[in-house]
Amino acid sequence: MSSKDLNYYVTKFTKLRVDRAHGSVAPHKPILLLSVIELIEQGLLSHNQIPLSAELIAAFLKLWQPLGSNAHNADIGMPFFHLKSDGFWHFKPNPGFEALLFSGARVRAVGVLRQAVEYAYLDDELFELLQQPVSRNSLIAVLLDNWFADKNQQIEEILSRNALEDFQKELLATGGKVYQEAELKDEAKVVVRDATFRRAVISAYNRRCAFCGLQILDSLCQNVVDGAHIMPFSQFYDDRIDNGISLCKNHHWAFDKGWFSIGDDFTLLVKDDLHEDAPNCRPMKQFNGDRIRLPVHTQYYPRLEALRWHRQHVFGAA
Template sequence: MNKDLLFYSKKFAKLRVDRVRGIAPHKPILILSAIALIQQEVITQNRIFLSPELIATFLKYWSHLGSESHRSDIAQPFFHLQGDGFWHLKAKVEFEPVINSKVKIKTLSGLRDAVQYAYFDDELFELIQDPSSRSSLIDVLANTWFSDKTSQIAQLFQINSFQEFQDRLREQGGIVYSADEIEDESKLIVRDAAFRKIVVSAYEFRCAFCELQILNSLNQHIVDGAHIKPFSQFRDDRFDNGLSLCKNHHWAFDRGWFTVDDDYKIIVSEDLREESPHARTMRDFHGQHIALPAQQSYFPRIDALRWHRENVFNHGEQLFLT
């Protein structure tokens, strides 16, 4: 069978969707989301990860195209689109038997644990990369599933949904969320990724403790956007509750092996036995200032640092700092 534009146009027009409570538009919205990221060159290989970018795009499109009779749930189409024959899942090694047995995975966290990425048929991915055939496939999805919203789809394709979320968050200086606002797992993933990206970019992708900076041609880096007061307790995603730390020093900070005083000087626990033949020990940084962002609004908040000193450093023992 010739898997050409006509073949996939028919596939897109006849997606297997739930119709019990009206048409469930999860599958066409997921496909549109993936095509949008390919068009924006966020996705450059035939590997579609359950990334914050994909989830943010799906949520944005759902808010305009979704059904009031159904819940926004990217996990459902990401798994079940396999049944339409052109979408496939690459399992993580230990989960290959589970994916191959077609056992249903219903949660987003379950999918992220079990699946490396999804991918289209190679022929379909090539068609989507071509502007003309991509436009034709978008038209099929729009006219078949969202015939009254075709103009909205054209506008949505001009928006980088994850960047839009980051920009909105940046304008607010971050957010302290209510408990209700973090119940949705997909929104939590987008929120967490946006916070961390903004924080590390404010520090120019450099560790505030040791000033290590490593970047590659894909803009990958070695630092994390760490919370000073834990998000699980305080739901505080204001950027002044963040620090850019390399993997080692993020781990050490979370376990109270070092902290930071009100003058932004490093305090290292005396309860450490260190050997570091080829690099500086943590103790070598005691008394030095952390690297700070260029913008003062991103400086670590003093009350957050005090909380960390009193509740995390040295296992929460009250310090008498001089």
């Protein structure tokens, strides 16, 4: 019988190995654990696989606001890597990164971790305890009482909110944002920004491809469409919703390659030199002249300035 019972993990959570070098406790590890537990409660982590995803980062940044320390930065890469020293947090490396992760090197940059780690995972015993409401609430209480005893009054309400959905609602309400380059230096926030934009655009188009109308959803509402930028973010830093369009994977790729564009009247303009063999679906050229599927709300319609840029610099250049 395993000795890794609830009391074992209560002790582990009470004695997390944290940095105390700056005159105050670095709260990164307990906040990361609370973020993981939040995703489990919301049904977003049903398997013992914890990628460094936009959902996890958003939950971490949300919890950092009430729980974080002014003496430390909200850097999720640090606890995501160093929690392995506490014995119950493990890595599934991506192929080719095994030596890096187990070499003793400190891999803490978010971009590098997302390349190197397919997912983190917990001890099976701990993950099972976190599936059960009673033991899960006990472990939440341990984290709050031991690490945030002076701050835990409003945490229950905060834990119940989906952080990425909150960011998405804010983006939809404001119509989006054009960023300054200096705002994009934090890798973790860039991951959240990218996911928030794409989800907001997809939501505006009712999770359908604007080109072909395709909609496929799973039980978690994950879908086959992307929120594509019309004018590339890498050049314009433009995350306004009207610089986005919802496209399935195939038509997103084709749009970025300039195989089709969209006129000012929102009709499709398809290259006439495509050689297509599509026995089980409608060829792209047959969509030429069709009107795209548009959002319900006119403020999210593709911006004409962005469409004109795409026609000149991408469609025209193809």
